[in-house]
Amino acid sequence: MKSMNVVAKWLIILSSVITLSACSSWIYRIDIPQGNYMEQRDVDKLRVQMSKEQVRFVLGNPVAQNSFDDNIWHYYYAIQYGNGNKMERALVVHFDEGRLAKVEGDFELSEEFDTPLDN
Template sequence: MKKYQKLLIAALTVVSLQACSGFIYRIDIPQGNYLEQKDVEKLRIDMTKEQVIYVLGRPVVKDSFNHDKWYYVYSMKRGMTGEKFRKDLVIEFVDDKVAKVSGDMDLSEDFNTPLEQ
């Protein structure tokens, strides 16, 4: 009888400790370039690569086969909820100047106006 009682206590202890695992704090896991909308709105057509680095920082990924295409990728996994989201921004250059920007961020209305004007 004592053998079963010890086994029952051990099983209840394991189950009760497992129930507490929901209370453990899990950190958020951000990865990549965190871009703010206000920074992306500073981009303009014909900006140089150095100017883009100054505004957004260095890209996470540069295409190995196309050095004129930069990828800014940001992903986040929320620790407590497990929710995942991702934002991408792709900048393409022609003659070392911004030619096209695409992705999840909105560009400013002045994007097509070069900085000199």
């Protein structure tokens, strides 16, 4: 009789564990964004010779500025989706004498990038 109680207890524990582990796929997990949200349409607005203020208006404040060179700004965006996937994008903006000179990173530059806004 005692062994039946032990077996019954273990069967209840085992079925509870299996049931609860199946429910874990139903749990909603939120998306976790970090950094500056950037889209291609924002990067398309960049033009050579833009001032730092203009770049800041288009892209926002940089995530990091080079401590030794104020003419390099780093933009980074990552999102960890609730389903486990992750997306990362980075952009490095270079200035020369306070004017936008070069952009590197995970975005394509527009065809108008080399045309200053004044023209």
